Amino acid sequence: MTNTCEHCGVERPIRPFSLIFFIEMWERFGYYGMVALIVIFMINGLGFTDNFALNTYGAFSALVYAFLSVGGYIGDRWLGTKRTTLLGAIFLCLGYALLSYKPEHTFYYGLGTIIAGNMLFKANPSSLISKLYKQGDSRLDSAFTMYYMSINIGSFISMTLCPIIQVKYGYAPAFFLCATGLLLAILGYKTFGKVLSEIGSEPDFHPVNKKYLLCIISVVVLMIFICAWLLKHLEVTSVILSLALIVTFGFMIRFIITANDKTQRYKYIVCMVLIIEAITFFILYQQMQTSLNLFTIRNTDCSVLGMKVPGVMFQNLNPFWIMVSSPILAFMYNRLGKNRRDFSMATKFAFGMFLCSLGFLILPIAATLFSHNNMISGNWVILTYFFQSIGELLIAGLGLSMVTKLVPQNIIGFVMGTWFMATAVAMRLGGRVASFASVPREELSNTGLSLTLYSTLFLQIGIASFVVSVIMFIFAPKLKKYLK
Numbered sequence: 001m002t003n004t005c006e007h008c009g010v011e012r013p014i015r016p017f018s019l020i021f022f023i024e025m026w027e028r029f030g031y032y033g034m035v036a037l038i039v040i041f042m043i044n045g046l047g048f049t050d051n052f053a054l055n056t057y058g059a060f061s062a063l064v065y066a067f068l069s070v071g072g073y074i075g076d077r078w079l080g081t082k083r084t085t086l087l088g089a090i091f092l093c094l095g096y097a098l099l100s101y102k103p104e105h106t107f108y109y110g111l112g113t114i115i116a117g118n119m120l121f122k123a124n125p126s127s128l129i130s131k132l133y134k135q136g137d138s139r140l141d142s143a144f145t146m147y148y149m150s151i152n153i154g155s156f157i158s159m160t161l162c163p164i165i166q167v168k169y170g171y172a173p174a175f176f177l178c179a180t181g182l183l184l185a186i187l188g189y190k191t192f193g194k195v196l197s198e199i200g201s202e203p204d205f206h207p208v209n210k211k212y213l214l215c216i217i218s219v220v221v222l223m224i225f226i227c228a229w230l231l232k233h234l235e236v237t238s239v240i241l242s243l244a245l246i247v248t249f250g251f252m253i254r255f256i257i258t259a260n261d262k263t264q265r266y267k268y269i270v271c272m273v274l275i276i277e278a279i280t281f282f283i284l285y286q287q288m289q290t291s292l293n294l295f296t297i298r299n300t301d302c303s304v305l306g307m308k309v310p311g312v313m314f315q316n317l318n319p320f321w322i323m324v325s326s327p328i329l330a331f332m333y334n335r336l337g338k339n340r341r342d343f344s345m346a347t348k349f350a351f352g353m354f355l356c357s358l359g360f361l362i363l364p365i366a367a368t369l370f371s372h373n374n375m376i377s378g379n380w381v382i383l384t385y386f387f388q389s390i391g392e393l394l395i396a397g398l399g400l401s402m403v404t405k406l407v408p409q410n411i412i413g414f415v416m417g418t419w420f421m422a423t424a425v426a427m428r429l430g431g432r433v434a435s436f437a438s439v440p441r442e443e444l445s446n447t448g449l450s451l452t453l454y455s456t457l458f459l460q461i462g463i464a465s466f467v468v469s470v471i472m473f474i475f476a477p478k479l480k481k482y483l484k
Contacts, residue, residue: 015195016132017143022188024125024147025154027089029181030096033158033174034114035289036315040297041171046107050438054290058431059237061286063115063227065424066241069417072123078212080204081124081131082196086189088121091220093182100175112227116220131199145330152319152326154181159316167310238428245425248418255411264408270346270479271406275419277349279426280468281395284356284461286430288318288388291437292381295363295454298439299447301375304382314381321389329393346479350472352394357469359387361462364455374447433461 038060042053075084095113098106129147158181166174203209230237252272259265296302297311343351366380407415437457439450 015192016199017129017146019188019192019195020125020128021147021150023085023089023185025150026181026185026188027092027121027125028151028154029158030092030178030185031114031118032155032319033162033178033181034096034099036159036162036312037166037171037174039290039293040312041103043294045171046104049441050294051435054435054438055234055431056231057290058286058428058434059231059234060111060115061289061427061431062237062241062424063230064118065420065427066244067115067119067223068122068420071119071121072127074120074216075124075127076201078203079208079216080206081127081201082189082193082199082204083208083213084120085124085128086186087216087220088117088119088124089182089186089189091117092121093117093179093186096175096179096182100172100179103171103175108228108231109224111231112224115227116223119223120220127201128196128199131201145326149323149326152322156316156319156323159319160313163310163312166312241421241425241428245421248414248421251414252418267406271415273475273479274346274349275422277353277468277472278395278419279422279429280465281353281356281391282423282426283430283433284360284465285388285392285396286427287360287434287461288315288385290431290434291454291457292384294439295437295450295458296378296381298444298450299367299371299375299454300378300381302378304378314378314385317382317385318389318392321386322393325390325393329390344476344480346472346476348394350469350476352391353465353469353472354391355387355394356391357462357466359384359391359462360458360465362387364459364462367451367455371451374451433457 039053039057042048042056043050048056071084071088075081079087091113095110095115095117098110098113103110126144126147129143133143158178162174162177165177230240249272252268252275256265256268256272259268293312293315296314300311300314302309302311302314362380363376363384366376370376370380434457437450437453439446439453443449
């Protein structure tokens with residue numbers, strides 16, 4: 001399971017980590033390749049209106065996040081972390097394959113299968129990473145940093161390749177390429193899975209309980225049909241997600257009221273405030289695949305270094321900037337920490353929101369001052385993605401770290417579930433916000449109208465997020481004081 005460093009004699013779990021890295025990279029390859037194309041596919045391939053496509057994608061994204069804690073529980077208690085990961089990869093592969101085969105009939109069931117597969121898969125590889133190291137091992141932070149890189153490598157490759165495949169061969173081969181990514185993940189696991197023989201949750205070390213397995217598969221299949229129905233009834237989805245968030249926030253308030261320790265009560269308050277701030281961020285984040293994506297396709301000169309590229313491909317700027325910026329931010333954190341000048345988490349959240357507001361504000365400025373024939377240079381969009389991606393690192397990248405530092409061990413799972421539920425609601429709201437700039441089907445060729453609609457939306461988003469960032473900066477010292 002481990003390799004020994006010839007210089008220091010310290011054992012390092014290189015091979016198990018490499019396999020988990022490989023599996024996660026190809027799973028994210030499949031997911032983000034699909035994400036890059038799905039909105040424009042609904043509009044151009046299925047004839048959806050902008051409004052319906054954006055709201056459908058918002059509901060889909062919400063459901064993807066809503067059930068993550070369920071998959072983690074199944075892996076920990078019933079099926080085993082490794083088996084649950086494999087089962088999730090199989091369902092994900094099936095979901096992408098359904099999108100590539102007669103999507104006019106299988107579209108909703110394909111999305112439902114992807115939701116169910118993601119539920120089983122998403123939480124479990126990171127759980128395996130945590131089991132590679134003993135509690136308190138300083139290498140764990142480094143391992144998770146590298147693991148996060150696997151997500152961005154996979155998404156960058158797929159967000160580059162899938163749009164090219166779509167332009168040359170159509171949507172079906174592009175979605176099938178997503179399924180191929182999962183096939184590679186499954187093949188890698190089946191071929192090299194022995195390196196994980198000493199790692200896993202308790203059920204992994206016992207023969208599979210066939211009754212549990214059959215029960216879980218049956219529930220997952222039922223979930224596919226339920227999710228497909230929910231995606232056809234978007235208002236019901238919104239009500240369910242809102243009620244779930246209210247209930248989870250109700251429990252958070254109960255923790256605050258019943259906390260015996262004053263310091264812990266303050267930490268609960270800070271945790272809840274930061275979760276609310278994260279909801280605001282994820283509404284902005286959702287624009288990358290929705291309104292910002294459509295704006296890039298319709299009103300941007302999509303050239304990079306003089307080469308014309310598909311507008312959809314600009315989404316790969318998000319993982320690109322994250323891969324470039326992550327080591328720089330890590331270096332800065334270390335330097336500031338050594339000099340005892342490290343910013344508080346509340347300040348990092350506020351600064352991340354400020355950068356997001358800048359990213360949106362420069363687009364209406366560019367549209368007003370630098371547009372030609374209702375088109376702007378792609379360089380402005382590149383700059384927007386830069387600000388958005390740094391904001392993501394400061395908010396989303398620190399979110400789960402915040403949870404582990406602020407709440408007791410016995411409720412970490414619940415609060416992480418609250419974080420993901422808040423993310424789900426934000427994704428649904430993000431789709432609704434994007435729909436405010438919906439272009440009527442009969443006006444899709446009217447670049448002047450689309451430029452006006454998107455510029456107005458981005459200006460409103462930029463101003464609103466700037467105001468939120470100012471409020472966050474004002475309260476950051478207070479929140480930092482509570483943490484002490």
